[in-house]
Amino acid sequence: xxxxxxxxxxxxxxxxxxxxxxxxxxxxxxxxxxxxxxxxxxxxxxxxxxxxxxxxxxxxxxxxxxxxxxxxxxxxxxxxxxxxxxxxxxxxxxxxxxxxxxxxxxxxxxxxxxxxxxxxxxxxxxxxxxxxxxxxxxxxxxxxxxxxxxxxxxxxxxxxxxxxxxxxxxxxxxxxxxxxxxxxxxxxxxxxxxxxxxxxxxxxxxxxxxxxxxxxxxxxxxxxxxxxxxxxxxxxxxxxxxxxxxxxxxxxxxxxxxxxxxxxxxxxxxxxxxxxxxxxxxxxxxxxxxxxxxxxxxxxxxxxxxxxxxxxxxxxxxxxxxxxxxxxxxxxxxxxxxxxxxxxxxxxxxxxxxxxxxxxxxxxxxxxxxxxxxxxxxxxxxxxxxxxxxxxxxxxxxxxxxxxxxxxxxxxxxxxxxxxxxxxxxxxxxxxxxxxxxxxxxxxxxxxxxxxxxxxxxx
Numbered sequence: 001x002x003x004x005x006x007x008x009x010x011x012x013x014x015x016x017x018x019x020x021x022x023x024x025x026x027x028x029x030x031x032x033x034x035x036x037x038x039x040x041x042x043x044x045x046x047x048x049x050x051x052x053x054x055x056x057x058x059x060x061x062x063x064x065x066x067x068x069x070x071x072x073x074x075x076x077x078x079x080x081x082x083x084x085x086x087x088x089x090x091x092x093x094x095x096x097x098x099x100x101x102x103x104x105x106x107x108x109x110x111x112x113x114x115x116x117x118x119x120x121x122x123x124x125x126x127x128x129x130x131x132x133x134x135x136x137x138x139x140x141x142x143x144x145x146x147x148x149x150x151x152x153x154x155x156x157x158x159x160x161x162x163x164x165x166x167x168x169x170x171x172x173x174x175x176x177x178x179x180x181x182x183x184x185x186x187x188x189x190x191x192x193x194x195x196x197x198x199x200x201x202x203x204x205x206x207x208x209x210x211x212x213x214x215x216x217x218x219x220x221x222x223x224x225x226x227x228x229x230x231x232x233x234x235x236x237x238x239x240x241x242x243x244x245x246x247x248x249x250x251x252x253x254x255x256x257x258x259x260x261x262x263x264x265x266x267x268x269x270x271x272x273x274x275x276x277x278x279x280x281x282x283x284x285x286x287x288x289x290x291x292x293x294x295x296x297x298x299x300x301x302x303x304x305x306x307x308x309x310x311x312x313x314x315x316x317x318x319x320x321x322x323x324x325x326x327x328x329x330x331x332x333x334x335x336x337x338x339x340x341x342x343x344x345x346x347x348x349x350x351x352x353x354x355x356x357x358x359x360x361x362x363x364x365x366x367x368x369x370x371x372x373x374x375x376x377x378x379x380x381x382x383x384x385x386x387x388x389x390x391x392x393x394x395x396x397x398x399x400x401x402x403x404x405x406x407x408x409x410x411x412x413x414x415x416x417x418x419x420x421x422x423x424x425x426x427x428x429x430x431x432x433x434x435x436x437x438x439x440x441x442x443x444x445x446x447x448x449x450x451x452x453x454x455x456x457x458x459x
Contacts, residue, residue: 004028007440008247008259010234011267013041015416015429017217018070019265020226022437030226031259032218033249037231038211039218041267042387042417043426045209046293048380050331053293053338055384057086057306057320058210059202062427070430071203074216078207080326084200087304089311089367090146094302114141125164129393133164150310154317154342155287155390166391169423204326229257237276242408263440267416269386270402277409282402284395284421285344286386290353292316292339292360295377300324300335301368314363315356317342334377337369345385353381389421407450413440420453 004027009020012034024030038044046053059082060071072079088097091107107115118139125132134147147167148159155162205212218228231252238246244264249257266273271281306320322329322336330336339360343349349356357379364370389395399421406412415436417424424432439449 005262006259007031007263007265008033008234008249008261009265009267010273011035011041011416011419012039012214012218012228012230013267013416013418013429014043014214014426015419015433016041016265016267017214017221018430018433019415019437020221020228021074021217022434023440024221024224024226026437026441028226030221030224031249031257031261032221032226032228033232033234034228034230035233035268037252039228039230040211040214042384043210043214045211046291046380046382047209048293049295049378051293051295051322051334051336052209052329053291053322053336053380053382054210054320054325055289055291055382055387056318056338056340057325058426059204059305059325060210060213060426061200061202062430064427064431066434067427067430070434071213071427074213074220075203075205076216078205078212078216079203080206082202082204082325084202085304085324087302087307089307089309089314094304094307097308111141111145115139118142128164129160130162130164130167130391131159133167134159137167146310149312150308150317153310153312155388156342156344157390157392161393163391163393163395165396166423169391202325206326206328209322209329234272234276237273239277239409243411244409261411263411263413265413265415265436266406267414267419269418270406270414270421273406273412274402277406279405282398284398284402285390285392286418287342287388287390288345288350289384289387290341290343290349291382291384292341292353292357293380293382294337294339294364295330295379296335296337296370297333297375297377298335300337301371309363309367314367315359316340316363319364319367319369337364339364342388345383350383353383386418389417389423391423395421403453407453410446413446413450414453 006029007023009016009030009032012032016032020030020032042055043058062068086097087094118141121139123136125136134143151159221228229251233250234247235250236248237244245260247259247261269286270284274281300321300323302321305324306318308318309316316339318340320338341349361373370376406414413436414420415433416429436449439446
């Protein structure tokens, strides 16, 4: 497609706003539609009483010079550089993650022996399941004591019903730095016992939470003449043949916009656009998250920016401490803790999370996130929809059917973590949006780009 026209971008997250920015700067008439009342999507932030909370750990890290240039251009001087510090709660104590050498010697003797024997006893994967993938890489010991309980607690699926793509993607996302090898038990032990000096650096906004990035993009889009509507939703689509010819936006004030866009960029779940187009629901599931954002009196008690909790007896999956990212995220003398509970939208946790408060706080004390209950000043509960795509054993067939059907609409372009059902990080979403915008602006072929959606997923 050549020339300029009008574009509607559904979703004001990282990918949607990046694409909108690149289009608006090239002269497109851009309208962004966001269901939530604030921009940022899964990278939005919450602000109360001088505290700032992101949705879990968010920070910018990339080895891609194109993405890095875009991040620096967007934030300008409004950024700080921080070192990574993440941990895992394992055998009732904290360990650095990725594992440090000292962690090996803090494990029970039987676990060390079992893991060592697994180096020689591991077999080949018998199928494409998460279970078989982990067993073939790490052996039975680490699978039994860590990977299986954490994954089933988190995703609510038995490991033999999950696809191996969840393992490869999840390990990549958790490790981040490609210099640390975690793709097999041998490489983990080698990297742990004979580590190369690695100090991963992150970029973080200097003036607020990670939502600063998205708010700056909104400012640039609006300066170029584009518009961003929050608290709004796409309530109708009209089609002719294989093209979307009309789009209705229901606004927060009860009004509506009727548009005839040349292009529609869709970063919301595929099921939402499928429903509007009266297509089948392919059963692509997303995990949602409840964030318990705690205001805490005193400094953080744990040195990590975020920590994983796989123990079955603990109710939460992960905790992040904003003040360990940047001190300005909390007032002087205070800090914050974001506790994440995975759930499915509409289940008991989603509907009544306040009933779990006492269990969450019990486990915060047990894991020494706080020393005493009276350090807790206040709690703010947030519901986060469609946080993680769930890679069930048959998800590839479902996703292929969905994308194939949606790709028939020549001016509908699926984009981003949610829109393409891709467990990615912010830098991947930025790069995907930059590539798509460049294609639309004349540097490539849309048909070729569509064909690559399922292949270029960095799993």
